[in-house]
Amino acid sequence: MPEGPSVRRFHRLVSPFVGQKVVKTGGSSKKLNPASFQSLWFQDVQVRLVLHFNGGGFLAFYSCQMSWSPPPEVEPTCDILSDKFHRGQALEALRQAQPVCYTLLDQRYFSGLGNIIKNEALYRAGIHPLSLGSLLSSSSLEALMNHVVEFSSDWLRDKLQGKERHTQIYNKEQCPSGHQVMKESFGPPGRLQRLTWWCPQCQPRLPSEEPKNLLSS
Numbered sequence: 001m002p003e004g005p006s007v008r009r010f011h012r013l014v015s016p017f018v019g020q021k022v023v024k025t026g027g028s029s030k031k032l033n034p035a036s037f038q039s040l041w042f043q044d045v046q047v048r049l050v051l052h053f054n055g056g057g058f059l060a061f062y063s064c065q066m067s068w069s070p071p072p073e074v075e076p077t078c079d080i081l082s083d084k085f086h087r088g089q090a091l092e093a094l095r096q097a098q099p100v101c102y103t104l105l106d107q108r109y110f111s112g113l114g115n116i117i118k119n120e121a122l123y124r125a126g127i128h129p130l131s132l133g134s135l136l137s138s139s140s141l142e143a144l145m146n147h148v149v150e151f152s153s154d155w156l157r158d159k160l161q162g163k164e165r166h167t168q169i170y171n172k173e174q175c176p177s178g179h180q181v182m183k184e185s186f187g188p189p190g191r192l193q194r195l196t197w198w199c200p201q202c203q204p205r206l207p208s209e210e211p212k213n214l215l216s217s
């Protein structure tokens, strides 16, 4: 899943052409014949290709993967960058008795939330990635949600201005406070495991989770 801000930037660039008819095609591809796009109406596209529109406007896509795909079925209420994003629904999902780092990447609740946003929001909220949502306080979960939305919107704004977004924990060896950062792959059993960075000092395990380790030894 690409990160939401990258998808949004792409969307803003191409959206002026949505609803227009392709009058001429160019480019080359082994996978799809560009000429097959001629006379079609532009609705959505992720290809390498040149599409010309009436009025002289054109879109060129380089080094992209091409494929026909069904229209995306994403509810705006699940889209972290939408005004319609339903925070109550997302908070409810975070309260599940599973590590919050699993829930954050669940696109059914957090569409557009990728691995970078996951790591950065957890660090900023001071939450250990394996903390169970059911054991976190409402204020911690709300803080996490605020960081998800804030980091994503700031990242989108930077992208639109052509600026790099600097991360604090993702792919770092030290956190901004100078502590050694831990790195491990986490994910639901049998599902995709994603690299996760966290600071054991800024993001400690919950006190209620500690005794389990002592009892099992």
Ligand SMILES: [Zn+2]
Binding pocket: 175, 176, 177, 178, 179, 199, 200, 201, 202, 203
């Ligand atoms: Zn730290």
